[in-house]
Amino acid sequence: MPEQMVTIPTRGRVDQPVEGETSRTMPDQIGNVAGATMAELHERLIHSNPRDVLEPLDKVYAFWLSGMSCDGCTISALGATEPSVEELLTGAMPGLPVLILHHYATAIESGDHFTHEMEKAAKGELDAPYVVVYEGSIPDENLTIEGEPWAAEGSLPTWSPEGERRRIPTAEWVRRMAPGAAAVIAIGTCATWGGIPAAFGNATGSMSLMDFLGKEYRSAFGLPVINVPGCAPLGDNFTETVALLLLFLNGQAPLPEFDELGRPAWLFSETVHRKCPRAGWYEEGTFAKEYGDKECLVEVGCWGPVVNCNITERGAVGHMGGCMVAGGPCIGCTMPGFPDKFTPFYKTPPGSQASTFMSKMVGSFVRPLRRISQLDRNREIRWHDHVPSGWALEYDKTTTTHKVIEYFYNKLQYYRSEKPGRQKDVEKYRSGYKTPAEEAYGENYQVLPDERAKIAKERGTPQRRGLTPQAEGFDTPLEER
């Protein structure tokens, strides 16, 4: 088990009630299994392990609403490490307010006790600002006017008899809570653009959060909807955006930059191809023909060159993996056009054909030239005609053509530049001092030991007996001193 993100046990406690807890005074206790809501547990944590906070905000509520979702965004966020969820929730980061998360997957309380917190936010009764995080698409609940909502969370009025309750569509919660929120963050492609539940052929009339709230929407702090896309999004992209926003709310950092679609600009302004480890194959005009091949995946259906995403740079989890890194062609899951502008999946994108043709043309010239230069770059300056590696066959086969190319390449490389070493008089020691190597073997001492042995013999330079097996033989005993 590697070290956990929060390695030192927190001093905070959640088992000691503090003043002002109200959940035990509600009309009934069904679902209040700990006798405290998650928000109250956070309050206990803050009280028992107080922070020396100079910033204005000690805490911020986050209401995670879920519509037509698969919970993948939640799972993704839980895997994040930049920062981790537990760091945000436990107040482990001094510059950030404690994030009080209201999420159906983590809440200790259920039922009306859970719904009541959302009601408080909608009515503006919380003691700190809140953000809304929305996961999933928003279905058209006009289609369910006669029946049960497509997607619902909780029922109102709370603590009323079964017959008087109405299940509240998630869309209605958005409508109630968005105006008062400090920020509204759409997480994942369903929430940001519509995603699969909104694809062709859907039965629910689904759409994105931005579609639903409209162009004019601004949060209480004046922000339009913030979009962190991806199916599922990178957990780190989400927690990083949240952390930077919290730092901003706390006056510690500038407002992070967002692009014209509300995406974090520092994460989504490049195409995923630009930082793809396979992009070099594209450049040389070599492409994977079959699944599992190591080359660029464009011809087996990768849309990377036109997709805004950072997974090849950041990695999927803990900076590891990533679609094309592992061999998966990009299907554009971060894009507004996903899925229908990228289907059928695995079919070569039509737009890539002209550019792959050109890169193959260019590549057919560039590749052989690069291989020659590469072969020479794979040689130490002491390996003139042969290579001392016992593994090598290819590297011993230096042809005259190679040598000619190498000669001219060398000329070009140092044209109007300084070649290392001390060829010119001004570079030499004024006293005429020579380094021990030059003294022993002369200027051309950059050769392998057997040749040095020959030079030493000619020049009468002493050598340790038996030190260099390739010059004197492996059975030569070492000199005893």
Add this chain to the structure above:
Amino acid sequence: MCFQNLPIEFDEQGNPYLKGGVTDPYAYQTREIDRSQVEELLKRNGHVKEMSLDPVTRVAGALAFHSVVDLEKRKVYEANSVASLFRGYEVILKGRDPRDAMFISSRVCGVCGGVHSVASSLAIEMAFGITPPPMGLALRNIQLGLDFCLDNPLHLYVLAGPDYSQIVVERTNPALWEKAKKTECRYTDIHGFKTMAELMEAFNPLTGKLYIQGIHATRVPREAYSLLFGKYPHPQTVVPGGLSSTVTLRELNETHNRIIRTIDFAKMGVFIWEEITAFFYEADPKYKEVGTRPMNFMDSGIWDDPYNYDGTYESAPEWGERRWGTPGIVIDGKLVTTNLHHINMGLEEFVEHSFYESWENEGIRYETDPSGNPISPHHPWNKETKPKPTQKRSWKERYTWDTAPRWDRHVMEAGTYARMWITAAAKKLPHTRFLESTGHSLKMHTPKTLLPPMELEWKIPEVWNAFERNLNRAYHIVYCQLVALDNLYIAFELMKQGKTKTATPYEVPQDERIGVGFWGAGRGWLTHHLVMDKGALVDYQIITPSTINASPKDPWGHGGAYEEAVVNTPILEEYDKPEEFTGIDIFRAIRSFDPCMPCTTHIHSDTHVVTREVNTCACGIV
């Protein structure tokens, strides 16, 4: 042979046929749900309460639960499980290129990512007539082993764990908490907790050691998963015919390291949950009834033998029995079949109490499966998904987006325990490097890591309840790690032989084809049934484990597994006044299933027992 309710018999060679002389063999009479008694009780008695739990938290997705509880007799009279989300994946897939199915169906559930893409690719491969190469199969097994190694700890320590934490036990059962302070742990040398109270404190949300470790434990297998399959959830390398992963020694090494690094936490987890189970059983044997229901299990099997798999429907009974997870059906604790044909034949789905229209007027597509075995008009290959959100919820009529899948018209349960139960009972497990099926238990020879080597043995339990479900899930993590490790060594071996090909090429056929992917999810059973024609999907049907477990009542009025389990749960929490009642025992019963509603929601289920509404994971709702 294995069928008690469906009119299917077998000839001497074991071939099934429909009993002669029955004009409409699959016809049935719907039984009306009678709520008059419950309504009467509610009217008459102040201590009979209707509980609306909406949402049920700490489950994946949207689950509501309604129940009627007698707080004096400490009994639950009625339970209705409500899947409160419909997204319509089956409808979206109808009319698409079959190559879209893997990525689209993957999005059914983001909790155990990738199980749907693999089930989908199996169905497509069967329809296309292709088989993945051994390396592709071995890597899929590693993928789905790793998947559950993060999915199961998430449930044990973040979702269900808090129900056994200090703050909950102290609040709901103060006497139990006093006892916990005095009870010494049995396995302190392994996990370090001296008393049960210490251990329960570690389950506290936000501050508990196990809570925080549990979150982090999900990251290590995710890293390995991302290395070979791109990302988590929703892997990017599952393709028709295998995987598009580029596999080198580096990926295998890094995966190896990560499997090894998670084994200690999993080993320890087994002892943590053994402590919890033993403590509650000893404190009050009535805890053995929390969440109890008949021992009826179904599992479609998982993890194919890379060397013995052809992916055809015809040989499914053979390759099915060579899986690391044996497919099968258990009725009343007895294993009745491990034959995938029988399992498929007995499958039916009903929508009498769900917000769907029936598909009677669409006609019957198939009367038999591709091998000539009879299938029902209610079988997924004949079913069509027709959502109808125009009815108000009624506990007597329709109350959920979940459907009611049944096998041989029995109420069934799916789960990690169904997988292990059948594998243990069948004694057919051919892979014995780390695992051994004894007929009554599954032995896991766990190698030495930081903790010493251990022979962990999960025994088929004598009683069936919420504690046994959670305990099994702890063992299941170790089981999955060993399956992943076993397959990793197979992958190294294939590498040695130069067999690194991970996928088989294909062309999209234009004629009528039929396919099924029998696979498993983090909660057990998973099938994708498809029909394609003229290069497009014409029908796509998904049955997830939470579809089965969260199901509403069937046409005969039998509630689904959650509903049954809640009705059977005694109320053991301590309260002086009815207003103090929290319902913890009911929550423990529901959460022990690890509800995952995202998958369930092509199913919406409303069980009417003790009344609560709970919102859970979107898995349930395709």
